[in-house]
Amino acid sequence: xxxxxxxxxxxxxxxxxxxxxxxxxxxxxxxxxxxxxxxxxxxxxxxxxxxxxxxxxxxxxxxxxxxxxxxxxxxxxxxxxxxxxxxxxxxxxxxxxxxxxxxxxxxxxxxxxxxxxxxxxxxxxxxxxxxxxxxxxxxxxxxxxxxxxxxxxxxxxxxxxxxxxxxxxxxxxxxxxxxxxxxxxxxxxxxxxxxxxxxxxxxxxxxxxxxxxxxxxxxxxxxxxxxxxxxxxxxxxxxxxxxxxxxxxxxxxxxxxxxxxxxxxxxxxxxxxxxxxxxxxxxxxxxxxxxxxxxxxxxxxxxxxxxxxxxxxxxxxxxxxxxxxxxxxxxxxxxxxxxxxxxxxxxxxxxxxxxxxxxxxxxxxxxxxxxxxxxxxxxxxxxxxxxxxxxxxxxxxxxxxxxxxxxxxxxxxxxxxxxxxxxxxxxxxxxxxxxxxxxxxxxxxxxxxxxxxxxxxxxxxxxxxxxxxxxxxxxxxxxxxxxxxxxxxxxxxxxxxxxxxxxxxxxxxxxxxxxxxxxxxxxxxxxxxxxxxxxxxxxxxxxxx
Ligand code: C2O
Numbered sequence: 001x002x003x004x005x006x007x008x009x010x011x012x013x014x015x016x017x018x019x020x021x022x023x024x025x026x027x028x029x030x031x032x033x034x035x036x037x038x039x040x041x042x043x044x045x046x047x048x049x050x051x052x053x054x055x056x057x058x059x060x061x062x063x064x065x066x067x068x069x070x071x072x073x074x075x076x077x078x079x080x081x082x083x084x085x086x087x088x089x090x091x092x093x094x095x096x097x098x099x100x101x102x103x104x105x106x107x108x109x110x111x112x113x114x115x116x117x118x119x120x121x122x123x124x125x126x127x128x129x130x131x132x133x134x135x136x137x138x139x140x141x142x143x144x145x146x147x148x149x150x151x152x153x154x155x156x157x158x159x160x161x162x163x164x165x166x167x168x169x170x171x172x173x174x175x176x177x178x179x180x181x182x183x184x185x186x187x188x189x190x191x192x193x194x195x196x197x198x199x200x201x202x203x204x205x206x207x208x209x210x211x212x213x214x215x216x217x218x219x220x221x222x223x224x225x226x227x228x229x230x231x232x233x234x235x236x237x238x239x240x241x242x243x244x245x246x247x248x249x250x251x252x253x254x255x256x257x258x259x260x261x262x263x264x265x266x267x268x269x270x271x272x273x274x275x276x277x278x279x280x281x282x283x284x285x286x287x288x289x290x291x292x293x294x295x296x297x298x299x300x301x302x303x304x305x306x307x308x309x310x311x312x313x314x315x316x317x318x319x320x321x322x323x324x325x326x327x328x329x330x331x332x333x334x335x336x337x338x339x340x341x342x343x344x345x346x347x348x349x350x351x352x353x354x355x356x357x358x359x360x361x362x363x364x365x366x367x368x369x370x371x372x373x374x375x376x377x378x379x380x381x382x383x384x385x386x387x388x389x390x391x392x393x394x395x396x397x398x399x400x401x402x403x404x405x406x407x408x409x410x411x412x413x414x415x416x417x418x419x420x421x422x423x424x425x426x427x428x429x430x431x432x433x434x435x436x437x438x439x440x441x442x443x444x445x446x447x448x449x450x451x452x453x454x455x456x457x458x459x460x461x462x463x464x465x466x467x468x469x470x471x472x473x474x475x476x477x478x479x480x481x482x483x484x485x486x487x488x489x490x491x492x493x494x495x496x497x498x499x500x501x502x503x504x505x506x507x508x509x510x511x512x513x514x515x516x517x518x519x520x521x522x523x524x525x526x527x528x529x530x531x532x533x534x535x536x537x538x539x540x541x542x543x544x545x
Contacts, residue, residue: 001041001123006034008058010105010114011051017175018168019182020147024113025052025105031174032141032205033103033116039123040098040321046090048082052110054151055081058090059106060118061243062227062483065452068092069376069503070538072451075107076367077506077522078376080545088541096321097454098122099227100139100201100245109512112150115205117141120227122320129319130223130232133199133249137190142213142240142263142278143171144206154516161347161355164208164513170263170278177262177279188280190261192252199223200248204240207512209273210266210445210486212305213238215282216259216295220248222313228454228481229316237298239266239306241447243484243510256284258292267300268489269444275300303489306445310486311460317478325456325476326430326496333423333431334465335361336395337446337509337519338438340414356441357517358509359416361392364518365508366418372545375422375504379524380535391421391521401464402490404439414440418518425499427528432458434465435485436492446519448493449484452505455497457482462491470494484510502527502535 008027015024015031027033038044050056059073071090072078082088098120105114117139122128144167146153157164169176169183176183192198200220204211214237222233224247238246264277281292298305316322342357342364349355357364368375368386378386399410425431435448458474474494487493508520527534 001043002039003043003045004036004038005045006036006047008046008048009051010048010056012053017145017186018147018180022147023149025054025110026113027116031113032143033114035117035119035139036103037119037121038094039121041095041123043091043093047087048090049087050082050084053084054110055083055107056105056110056114057081057107058103060090060092060101060103062101063092063094064096064501065092066095066501067536069452069535070542073106074451074506076369076374077504079374080543081107082543086543088543089539091539094120097227098320099224099229100203100247101227102203102205102245104205109150109154109207111512112144112146112207115141117201117203119201126320129229129316131197131249134196136199139201139203141173141203141205142211143174144209145169145171145176158516161344161349163356166274168274170206170209170211170265172263172278172280175280179276179279189283190280191283191285193285194252194256197249197251200250202238202240202246202248204242204244206242208242210239210241210306210447211263212266212298213240213263214295214297215250215261216293217254218250218259220250223247223249225313225480226454226482226484229319230480231314231316231478233313235309237305237309239309241484241486241510242512243447243449252284256287257289258283258287260292260295262295262297264297265300266302266306268303269442307488313480314475314478315481323481325458325479326498327476328430329432329496330429331425331431333393334395334434334436336401336436336438339441339517340416341441342415357416358514358519360519360521361395362413362416363391363419363421363521364416365520366420366518368420374545375522377538379504380538387420387422389422389424389524391423401436401438402443404443410440416518422504422522422524424524424526427499427502427526427533429499430496431499432494432496434492434494435487436465437487437490439490443490445486445489446514447484447486447510448507449510450497450505450507452501452503453497453499454481454483455495457485458494458496460488460491460493462488465492499523499525501525502533
């Protein structure tokens with residue numbers, strides 16, 4: 001195993017998109033940022049120098065961080081932000097996982113432009129557990145673009161109490177494609193040779209939108225999701241939620257020519273949004289065609305297509321790094337989550353005296369800003385006053401979770417109290433969580449991401465979860481393994497994981513707009529009985545609050 005070392009300089013630079021020059025914050029002057037390539041078992045060392053005007057942190061999305069919670073990255077959770085003109089070195093081993101992950105800023109919404117791919121290949125001598133591709137393509141990263149400074153937009157949105165605006169464009173590898181005004185010259189192109197089979201790694205690094213993805217006239221075979229191998233699954237359409245990755249094989253088996261590769265939003269909430277897709281072009285070697293073959297995308301609220309993709313994939317049981325489903329459950333939780341409201345006297349948002357808000361089990365999470373320590377430092381030092389340990393295992397009462405015509409008792413739930421609460425777990429306990437969407441204010445598919453752990457997705461469905469009806473449908477044999485589950489709109493998902501990593505691990509909606517509203521919680525996993533299962537001391541350069 002090797003030590004792979006990178007230097008990231010986070011800084012401001014000017015780029016032009018949609019004929020609009022804009023100062024953005026990015027790593028090493030590139031959008032997306034650098035791709036990191038490692039092999040399973042390597043140690044990754046990334047020296048981050050912050051030359052931007054913001055406090056910044058980097059999160060390695062989906063990396064287990066076993067005993068290295070100090071390198072996980074969420075601001076105020078595992079570390080305080082790296083202040084301008086300072087640096088911090090992230091150092092961790094990458095063991096027990098292979099495939100495609102990514103890294104992104106985890107401080108305010110800077111991940112809009114601070115993101116890149118993290119590719120974990122098998123160790124020398126090990127091969128992929130699927131047909132060997134002839135070639136690997138550069139990673140495909142979806143993003144979103146706003147014609148204004150995203151941090152300014154976030155601050156203004158929070159002050160007004162309203163919703164984060166839809167992007168001016170979606171992007172593929174930072175480029176909008178030719179369908180927006182003044183974007184004709186910024187189209188991502190990918191060349192392939194006829195007859196070859198390719199491994200393509202797809203990452204949804206957009207802030208707020210799930211995206212369908214198709215390549216005209218080509219099928220994909222999914223072989224991994226969220227850096228966990230799957231049984232091969234063939235489809236002409238992929239869907240990803242922010243946070244998700246999908247690895248696919250595809251064969252350039254069409255006539256020599258060029259083909260659009262298009263990403264369009266999956267959007268179920270009834271509000272105006274940007275429905276113009278981003279597209280790139282797949283160009284065959286020796287193609288002379290000037291007009292690429294077009295592709296028909298699913299309509300934007302095509303929940304059937306999204307649900308089919310999300311539920312048809314199964315895990316590659318007995319493949320490399322497969323973890324069997326824990327068959328006993330030590331901690332069983334039922335977590336409702338969704339949008340609500342909070343009081344706000346001077347908000348200018350449409351509902352008088354209110355702002356948008358969000359909660360999990362009726363607790364609206366606030367980061368411990370200004371409390372002197374990150375949550376992980378408080379955990380390590382046994383300090384009280386940063387967070388409390390009373391995150392509830394269940395919502396305050398049972399109600400009809402997915403009926404938007406909420407009754408009186410439920411109405412009070414729309415105003416969830418603000419808190420910084422964790423659920424404490426014993427080391428190595430097995431945890432089952434029913435994730436239940438609510439309709440207190442709007443129904444939407446929320447991608448729930450957990451740091452520090454992969455989980456098995458045992459079942460997913462619509463409406464209210466019903467243990468008697470739904471438990472018999474659990475897949476305990478070869479369920480998909482993920483780090484982010486897109487919980488069906490007006491529905492639920494059941495996950496299991498083993499809390500084998502001491503520290504503080506946040507679980508949150510990966511729609512960035514819902515984070516400042518409080519759609520978040522955290523697990524506190526206690527140290528194990530030995531030094532090998534105890535969180536070590538923080539690195540000396542850990543930024544101070
Ligand atoms: Cu990819 Cu907490 O995030």
